[in-house]
Amino acid sequence: MLENKEKNLKKLCSINEKILELLNKKNILLENEPSLNSFLIKQKLLEKLNLNNYKKLDTKYINQVFNEIYSNSFFYDNEKIVYLGPEGSYTHEASINLFGINNNYYSVNSIKNIFFEVEEGRAKYGIVPIENSSNGIVGDTINCFDNYNLNIIGETVLDIHHTLVSNCSKTQDIKIIYSKDIAFDQCSIFLENYHLNEVKYEYVDSTTKAAKLAAQTPNSAAICSKLAAKTHNIPILFESIEDKKDNKTRFLIISKFENERNDNTKTSIIVKLPNTQGSLINFLNDFKKAKINLNKIKSHIVKGISTFFIEFEGDKNDKEVQKIIKKHNSHIKVLGSYMKQIEDI
Numbered sequence: 359m360l361e362n363k364e365k366n367l368k369k370l371c372s373i374n375e376k377i378l379e380l381l382n383k384k385n386i387l388l389e390n391e392p393s394l395n396s397f398l399i400k401q402k403l404l405e406k407l408n409l410n411n412y413k414k415l416d417t418k419y420i421n422q423v424f425n426e427i428y429s430n431s432f433f434y435d436n437e438k439i440v441y442l443g444p445e446g447s448y449t450h451e452a453s454i455n456l457f458g459i460n461n462n463y464y465s466v467n468s469i470k471n472i473f474f475e476v477e478e479g480r481a482k483y484g485i486v487p488i489e490n491s492s493n494g495i496v497g498d499t500i501n502c503f504d505n506y507n508l509n510i511i512g513e514t515v516l517d518i519h520h521t522l523v524s525n526c527s528k529t530q531d532i533k534i535i536y537s538k539d540i541a542f543d544q545c546s547i548f549l550e551n552y553h554l555n556e557v558k559y560e561y562v563d564s565t566t567k568a569a570k571l572a573a574q575t576p577n578s579a580a581i582c583s584k585l586a587a588k589t590h591n592i593p594i595l596f597e598s599i600e601d602k603k604d605n606k607t608r609f610l611i612i613s614k615f616e617n618e619r620n621d622n623t624k625t626s627i628i629v630k631l632p633n634t635q636g637s638l639i640n641f642l643n644d645f646k647k648a649k650i651n652l653n654k655i656k657s658h659i660v661k662g663i664s665t666f667f668i669e670f671e672g673d674k675n676d677k678e679v680q681k682i683i684k685k686h687n688s689h690i691k692v693l694g695s696y697m698k699q700i701e702d703i
């Protein structure tokens with residue numbers, strides 16, 4: 359019995375050594391061929407690994423392990439990832455899903471500053487929220503896509519569960535609530551039910567900042583994640599206060615770089631059409647004629663002009679897509695083609 363255990367321990371030791379040897383080999387290969395160190399290639403390889411998962415390991419586990427394995431390659435070139443912080447925000451959580459826990463991260467305090475950092479080249483990748491299943495498109499992100507020339511290179515979706523945190527033990531003592539605009543909207547039924555829609559709302563740039571302020575300010579509360587509550591050591595009064603239990607937010611990775619052409623991609627564009635009869639119908643008809651499947655069309659006002667955020671199946675370099683882009687060149691801004699992770703939220 360004991361002999362068997364000894365033997366198995368030796369086997370385990372040799373497996374671990376092999377893992378280490380392979381990790382070293384992988385690092386040397388990536389050092390010699392840095393072009394393989396791309397987000398898209400990593401995603402494609404992950405997809406393949408999950409397909410070949412013959413012993414049926416949990417997909418989440420495989421993704422976590424490989425994201426961590428890949429995370430150290432960012433440090434070679436001092437490549438950084440910027441997200442909407444502070445630490446513990448939902449955008450931070452989305453970043454970890456995409457790039458692992460131990461990556462080369464830093465945070466800024468607004469969506470605009472994420473675009474700025476990536477444009478200035480201080481970060482190679484930026485993570486921004488783009489839409490929520492309950493309250494639609496994130497206006498700040500669309501405005502920034504209009505103002506900056508950056509590409510979308512990937513996406514992820516996160517389940518969002520909000521908490522109400524406060525140092526007050528009774529909701530009657532709360533005089534002010536801090537949160538991000540979009541988080542207030544996602545919890546409107548709860549706020550109404552507890553008469554909290556009658557207190558002052560203070561809009562801040564992120565839910566973690568809200569938690570920090572509520573921890574410091576008497577008679578206040580915040581809507582934030584459980585993680586932010588823990589980070590700022592503030593008691594949770596209510597959990598899962600979002601109106602819809604399947605509340606989800608989709609996040610995008612932005613970069614100065616473009617993805618190479620790929621299958622299983624979708625493309626995002628913003629479109630500003632002339633205010634003339636049939637202009638939208640005619641534009642959409644071109645997609646129908648080219649047999650391109652449209653996934654999404656959302657309208658948003660940018661600088662007083664009605665702007666459409668449109669997504670469709672296919673790569674921006676596909677022949678049929680190119681024809682449409684050329685035809686409507688002055689009205690379209692292509693934001694990027696990237697691997698589809700989800701049909702819709």
Ligand SMILES: O=C(O)C(=O)C[C@]1(C(=O)O)C=C[C@@H](O)C=C1
Pocket residue numbers: 442446447448449450487490496518538540541563564565566607
């Ligand atoms: O404030 C945060 O924690 C964020 O990461 C931002 C954000 C957003 O703006 O959509 C992300 C997810 C939720 O929808 C609420 C807030």
